[in-house]
Amino acid sequence: MPFLENKKIILIFGCLTIFFPGAFVFGFPGVMASEWQALFHVNKAQIGRLMFFILAGTGFSMILAGKLQEKIPSRFIIFTGSLVCSLAMIFVGRATTIEHIYIWAFSEGFFCGFVYIPCLTIFQRLFPEKKGLITGVLNLTFGGSSAVMSPIFTYFLVSKGYVFTSNFAAVISIFLGTSFALFIKIPGYKKDQGKQQLSTLPLKKTIRMSSFWFLWCVWALSGAAGISLIVLASSFGISLGYGITQYVYILTCFNVLNGIGRLVCGRLSDTYSKQKILMTVFLMASGAYFLMPWFTHLYIISFLACFIGLAFGALFTVSAPLVTEVFGLENFGRVFGMVFTAYGFFAGFLGPWASGIILDLTDSNFKIVFSLFAIFYLISSVLILGVKRKNIADSR
Numbered sequence: 001m002p003f004l005e006n007k008k009i010i011l012i013f014g015c016l017t018i019f020f021p022g023a024f025v026f027g028f029p030g031v032m033a034s035e036w037q038a039l040f041h042v043n044k045a046q047i048g049r050l051m052f053f054i055l056a057g058t059g060f061s062m063i064l065a066g067k068l069q070e071k072i073p074s075r076f077i078i079f080t081g082s083l084v085c086s087l088a089m090i091f092v093g094r095a096t097t098i099e100h101i102y103i104w105a106f107s108e109g110f111f112c113g114f115v116y117i118p119c120l121t122i123f124q125r126l127f128p129e130k131k132g133l134i135t136g137v138l139n140l141t142f143g144g145s146s147a148v149m150s151p152i153f154t155y156f157l158v159s160k161g162y163v164f165t166s167n168f169a170a171v172i173s174i175f176l177g178t179s180f181a182l183f184i185k186i187p188g189y190k191k192d193q194g195k196q197q198l199s200t201l202p203l204k205k206t207i208r209m210s211s212f213w214f215l216w217c218v219w220a221l222s223g224a225a226g227i228s229l230i231v232l233a234s235s236f237g238i239s240l241g242y243g244i245t246q247y248v249y250i251l252t253c254f255n256v257l258n259g260i261g262r263l264v265c266g267r268l269s270d271t272y273s274k275q276k277i278l279m280t281v282f283l284m285a286s287g288a289y290f291l292m293p294w295f296t297h298l299y300i301i302s303f304l305a306c307f308i309g310l311a312f313g314a315l316f317t318v319s320a321p322l323v324t325e326v327f328g329l330e331n332f333g334r335v336f337g338m339v340f341t342a343y344g345f346f347a348g349f350l351g352p353w354a355s356g357i358i359l360d361l362t363d364s365n366f367k368i369v370f371s372l373f374a375i376f377y378l379i380s381s382v383l384i385l386g387v388k389r390k391n392i393a394d395s396r
Contacts, residue, residue, distance in 0.1 A: 005187035007187070010185065011127075011134070013180040013181075013184050014184050017115060017177050017184060018115055019145045019176075020086065020145065020176070021082065021111075022141065022142035023150075023169075024108050024173075025058075026143060026255060026258070027145065027149045027230075028146075028169070029051060029230060029231060031154050031157060031248065031251070033234045033235070034234045035162060036098065036101055040097060044235055044359050044360055045356035047235075049352070050098075050101055050231075050352075051231050053105035053106040053348070054105045054112075055345070056106060056345055057107060057111075057344070058113045059109075059343065059344015060113075060344065061114055061117075062113045062337035062341070063338060065077060065081075065116075065118060065333065066117055066334040069118055069333050070333075074119075074122055074185070075183070075184050075185050078118050078119060078184055079181035080111070082115050085173065086174045088170075089166050089169045090170045109344070115181075116142065118184075118333075120135060121333050124324060130270060132268070132269035132270035132321045133263075133266050135262075135266050135317050135320045136262045136263040136265065136267055136317045139259075139262035139263075139317040141259075142316070143313050143316065144255060144258065144259020144260065145259070146251075147252055147255035150248060151248065153165055153169070156168055206327075206331075211327075214384070215319065215384070215387045217380075218342075218380045218387075219315070219347065220343065220346040221350070222282060222311065222315050222376060223342065223343040223347035223351070224348075224350035225289065225351060226309075226311060226351075227348070227351050229250075229308050231352045233247060233250040239364050239366065240296050240301075246298060250298070250302050253302040254312075255309060256306070257305075258313040261309060261311075261314050261317075262313040262317040263317075265314040269317070270321075274318045275322070275387055275388075277314065278319075278322075278380075279381045281307075281310050281314045282377045284307045284310065285312075286377035286378045286381065287374070288308050288374075289304075289373045289374035292304045293367040311377065319336075319339070320332075323335050323336045326388070326389045351373070
């Protein structure tokens with residue numbers, strides 16, 4: 001078998017390509033939040049808003065990426081997304097206002113979707129018997145990349161400065177990520193390597209399914225609760241008296257389990273009920289959020305952040321094969337893109353943006369915010385049990 005048609009080699013290329021967009025959306029904002037707040041003289045609500053723009057961009061692109069796969073070879077979509085994600089880091093390094101950060105955030109989120117959705121679709125087709133495990137590997141790379149890069153971003157921010165850190169991120173992403181994007185394809189497809197089968201599920205039928213709406217609400221609520229800790233880790237750590245080199249442990253622990261949880265939960269989803277896996281991790285995250293504001297010790301808080309990272313990673317990993325199981329692989333790109341609108345358009349507002357407003361109004365009362373997120377996870381643990389394949393048959 002030719003080297004570039006080996007499925008494992010293609011998987012490595014996919015992991016390298018998806019690594020840096022993940023680090024940019026999950027790790028970079030958390031490290032830079034306090035820097036941006038001081039640099040542009042903005043409040044917590046304005047900083048929390050940047051995650052809304054990341055998610056809004058992703059929400060728009062997920063549907064578009066799912067549709068484009070039916071017309072354009074996926075590797076070209078992935079290459080475009082990876083390249084623009086890298087170039088956007090040069091732009092953010094030259095930002096002079098918070099509005100420039102919002103533009104970067106939307107662009108990063110939008111083109112991140114061009115990498116994420118096609119990669120998931122291609123590798124579920126390449127490894128049909130191990131959808132959960134392979135999705136977990138990709139999501140481990142996507143989410144866990146920030147655990148690797150956050151300390152590196154922090155080191156360069158402290159030692160080299162903000163502009164150098166942004167330029168460094170752009171250059172290394174192009175050389176170690178974008179350069180491999182065009183090799184991500186399905187071997188043996190002569191006419192169109194990477195184009196997926198046309199969707200068989202019309203929009204009207206999709207939005208009539210209760211399973212779709214249950215999963216949509218889960219993504220809105222649990223997505224909001226999970227993504228918020230990326231931005232709140234710095235402000236929560238500062239409120240307890242910790243510096244940047246200390247509170248980065250909260251973000252690192254979140255991202256370590258965010259990454260590892262994707263692999264473990266993905267592997268488990270090949271054997272056990274995907275709905276019960278998600279229910280379990282949501283309950284664990286709910287308990288962690290309830291407990292977190294009652295402790296001040298950095299290690300205890302970082303330990304609790306692990307459970308939130310686990311639930312956040314599982315949401316991405318287990319939801320993907322769950323969509324394939326319930327709606328069919330031929331409908332994956334389009335349906336998953338539609339479900340992702342909950343995360344893109346609502347999670348950003350319900351989570352980072354709303355929590356920033358609450359913190360500003362309550363003089364940084366994290367007990368209120370974290371309790372709200374605990375309730376979000378608790379509701380999600382109930383709703384996920386309603387996502388069942390039999391509901392599709394009922395809707396037709």
